[in-house]
Amino acid sequence: MTGIHPPGGSFTRRTLLRAGAGGLGLAALADLAACSNDSSGSSKSLKMLYFGEQAQATQLQNRLQPQISRLDPGMKFEISAINGTDWNDFLAKVLTQIAAGTPPDIISVATEGLQLMASKELAIPLDDYVTRDLDALKEYFADIHPALVESMMYQGHLWELPDSFNAGNMFYSTGLFQRAGVVPPTPDWTLDDFETAATRIARFQGINAFGWVVRLWGSWTSFMYANNANLLEEGKYDGGDWLWSKAYAGDAAAAGRKGGWKWGAPTANSEATVEALDYMIELTRKGLSPSPDVGGGGTLQGLFASNRIGMSIGGGFWAGGLTNAGMKNGSFDVTMFPRWKSQRHLFGAGGYAIFKSSKKKDLAWEVLKLLVKPDSFDLVFPGNVTTPGRKSLVTAARYAKTGPKHWSVFYDTLTEHPDTAPIPAPPYYNALATALNQRTTEAISSGKAKAALDGLQSDLEKAAGAG
Amino acid sequence: MAVVTAEVRNTVVKRHRHPAAHGEAPFGFAMIALSVLFVAVFTAIPIVASLGLSFFSWDVISTPEFVGLENYQRLLHDGPVLKSFGVTLGMAVAIVVLQLVLGLGLAVLVNQRRLIWVRTAFRTAFYLPLLASTAAVSIFMGYLFDYKFGVVNYYLGLLGIPNVPWLTSGFAAATTIVLIAVWQQVGFTFVLFVASLMSVPTDVLEAAQIDGAGPLRTLFRIKVPLISPTILFAAVVALINAMQLFDQPYIMTKGGPGSATTTVTISMYQKGFQNLQFGYGSAIAIVLLAAILVITGLQFLAARKLVFYR
Structure with a gap:
């Protein structure tokens, strides 16, 4: 210890460290105190x-x-x-x-x-x-x-x-349908009708016949639901009678309702699920759909509003979104999601x-x-x-300014398609969403749905186990 | 001779005397106190806390549960996370090499300009991207390179070139992100190299010229060795930054397509903040820190042979 010490009584390094540690201690105590306070904020x-x-x-x-x-x-x-x-x-x-x-x-x-x-x-x-x-x-x-x-x-x-x-319905550009000579779809249209319409719209340069985004709601998952498949095994929790028997007594739509959706073992690589994602890859290969972005769909609404997309999956929120993006009432409309093996829709x-x-x-x-x-x-x-x-x-007056003309489709999805179900959002939803986004982009870029969904199955099994 | 030696000894003693001897210590400590506190609160404590947390299983809501080395064992068998280390290393090497080569090249070119205002204009132009928010740049670049409606593909289309999947194909996405990161960061190495090149003694350069050395020979045999400490510094800083690449891939590709641009920091964010596995996320962070320390150490080892200190 040959160092030269500062003059006695002055501010030493050790003093500084002590003061610093004391300060940090006080700060930590203050933090702890803040955590133990009324955690929901001030009383007023x-x-x-x-x-x-x-x-x-x-x-x-x-x-x-x-x-x-x-x-x-x-x-x-x-x-x-x-x-x-x-x-x-x-x-x-x-x-x-x-x-x-x-x-x-x-x-x-x-x-x-x-x-x-x-x-x-x-x-x-x-x-x-x-x-x-x-x-x-x-x-x-x-x-x-x-x-x-x-x-x-x-x-x-x-x-x-x-x-x-919001249920996953199909929005379409009335202008592009007219230009392509495609008759506006009826609520009971099929996947073949959808593809025929898409093929005719895709002939226009710079136009994407069908646009979609990678996410859980209203993505390729809508095709998966229409193909009677899911990412997770479907079930329902017991209970709920305390509500159904009193609040919905005599309501036929409440028959069979239970205590909430029980999402079971992953089924992400089941045949029908793979078939649904393969269909999306085929759409991309045929030039009917571009590679999708990951996200909430704001960009998609912008593209649709600028008449660069013929069709896209949307719910009631698209009416306001497209209007806010500058679309005029009448330039877009909505119909049910096309029938594949079923016409089951998803909703959130x-x-x-x-x-x-x-x-x-x-x-x-x-x-x-x-x-x-x-x-x-x-x-x-x-x-x-x-x-x-x-x-x-959900009335005509509500949609008088924004459109779409067939606004009743939004609620009819629930009433006319009783098999319509919520998106599979288990307690480990965040892990599911991350894995779904990653595996979907992998499938689209590699063109291999089965391999990507095998990966998703493994991801979900791990997430379900960790959860 | 003895008098001279005594004077030298006195000077050395004076120069080595602790500033505290002059009563400067309180002022000195006060000056560094804020920085020390800042580093302690925002760097040292979080690192220690992360290290501690990496031995726990914690989902933010429940009480943390001690799991020992389980998170580290899990990491060793977690294919996607291990892959993210590979992706990060690959992108980091590409970024550092490009940043150094481009930064040096631009610095040499600018240094040859005799007009000061030209040098200043170039320095400002190359440094400006560094001042822009990385998040804002990433959002903007995401639009520019968008497959469907990006400006880049629009102009390529005018030239008859089909749309390029800049961000939707694995290799293209990684390359695009590397180029954007280099574009934004090259100003840093450029400015360092410009300053360093200006400090190369003119007499050495003149001597080389008299000996018949051409511009390339002068650059590689004289300038580069003389500024090699700056190159080492730039390489270390650039590598540390590149190993922590997050904003660009997260905003532009969300780590995709697939996991082609999932860097370690994205894996860490996904595990910690999205999947609520904060212990596991912390373990990934600690391993990343260790990896950066090891690579930086290797850089310094290599520098012993390659760096020339004047």
């Missing part, structure tokens, strides 16, 4: 997480604030937007926020995240609240298709009140759940009821950016 604010842009969230927050104030004067409603390319991005960010010690009171989440939330017990079952307020909610349930409610159930419990959904629903960590669960429940009221729908979703879950809201 009710927090909600929402998938979208903050500007929209703030607008919605301001619109709903007067109604929240009537429920609890002085209560501040705060909506935080989280954006991402798709629901797996959204959920990853939500979970990170929870890990950071700032969970919300209410979360707006779609089918994609329901079982993940429920299985991790992040939310609470709404069974007791629904049972208590069933009289007040009878009008709501009478207006909501039971398929949507069942998609929000898990292990016999109801975890969310649904307010919206949206709704609201209460976080388990919320200290204001009763108030949050009142807000949930408010959010699913008919007059709240357009406050939350202005401009047809999704399909109303309430049938009474």
Whole structure:
């Protein structure tokens, strides 16, 4: 130790290190204290997480604030937007926020995240609240298709009140169909009709007959559903009678409904699933469809709006999306997804759940009821950016400005095709979505559906085991 | 002679005396305190925390469960993750080589310009992409190279060249990402090389000229050896950056098609933040850190023979 020491009494290196360590210790304690506080925020604010842009969230927050104030004067409603390319991005960010010690009171989440939330017990079952307020909610349930409610159930419990959904229908450009001399499709059209139309549209240079994106909802998965296949074994949880026997007594559409979808062993490399993905590869080979992008479909809507795509899978949200992208009413229309082995459609629903960590669960429940009221729908979703879950809201007046002409297809998908089912979103949805995206792009670029889906099967088996 | 020796010894002693002896220590410590705190909070502690977390199974929501070396054992048998190490290494080598070669080439060309404003203009032009947000650049490039409606394919189409699957075919996607990363990062090596080339003594260059050395011989026999410490520095920094490639492949291809552009950082993000396996994600991060340390160490070993210190 031959080093020269600083003059006595001055600031030593050791002192600095001690001070630094002390400071870090205090910072760590402060963090821990913050985590142990009321994790759902200050006592006079009710927090909600929402998938979208903050500007929209703030607008919605301001619109709903007067109604929240009537429920609890002085209560501040705060909506935080989280954006991402798709629901797996959204959920990853939500979970990170929870890990950071700032969970919300209410979360707006779609089918994609329901079982993940429920299985991790992040939310609470709404069974007791629904049972208590069933009289007040009878009008709501009478207006909501039971398929949507069942998609929000898990292990016999109801975890969310649904307010919206989107089924994978087929949008088409009326102008391109006319130019190609193709008769607009009827609701019972077949896959052969689809391909014939696509072949005629593909003759135009710079036009893609059919465009799609790689994701779980409304991707090649729609073809898979129409081919009576799935990525996972389908089943249903027992239970749910507490709701069906009371809220849907005598409703034929509720017959056979149970306690939510039970997604079993992976079936990603089954013959019919491989056949569906092979069909997509064939479409690409024949020049009827370009290589798809991964993501939520915003770009696809832009291409469709600029008349560069003849057909694409879309739900009610496409009406608003295409209008916002500059498409005029009448320049696009919608029909059912074409029949293959069946005309089974897939759908995803949206709704609201209460976080388990919320200290204001009763108030949050009142807000949930408010959010699913008919007059709240357009406050939350202005401009047809999704399909109303309430049938009474799916009207000619709603689509008078935006189109499409055959808007009734949106709800008819649920009523006329009772085999229509939610997308397979098990508790390990995020891992499933990541693997699906990766294996789909692999199949399209290599042209080998079976090999890619064997890989997906293995990925899903691992994810199911890890989950 | 003895007086001279004593003076030299005094000077050495003075030069080696600790600044604290002059009462400068508090000021010095205060000056570095913020940096030390910054590095501790945002680098050192997260590394230690990641190391700790890599021995646990943790999904953010449940209590972490100690699993020992299980995450590392799993990594050894995880084909896709191991492949991502290969993809990363391949892309990193391509990026570093291109960045060094292009950066040096451009620096030599610019250095030959005698007008100062021309040099300044080139330096600014090549450095500008580095200042742009990588995420913004990636989104923009994603549109440019889009198969269906990208500007690049549009102009190729005007020349009668069919659409190129820039981002939708495995090899093309990896190549496109490498080129974009090089385009954005080359300004860094370029600026370093320009400065370094300017410091090459003119008398050495003049002597070479008198001895009849041509431009290429001067470059490879005199300039490159003289700036080799800068080349080493640029190579180390470029490799460390390239091994952590994330934004470009994540935004433009999401790691696809298939796993053709899935880098280690994307694997880590997917396992940790998307699949909620934070312990496993941390183990991947630690192995990546170790890999970077080893490769950097190898670079320094090689430098003992290849780098010339003046």
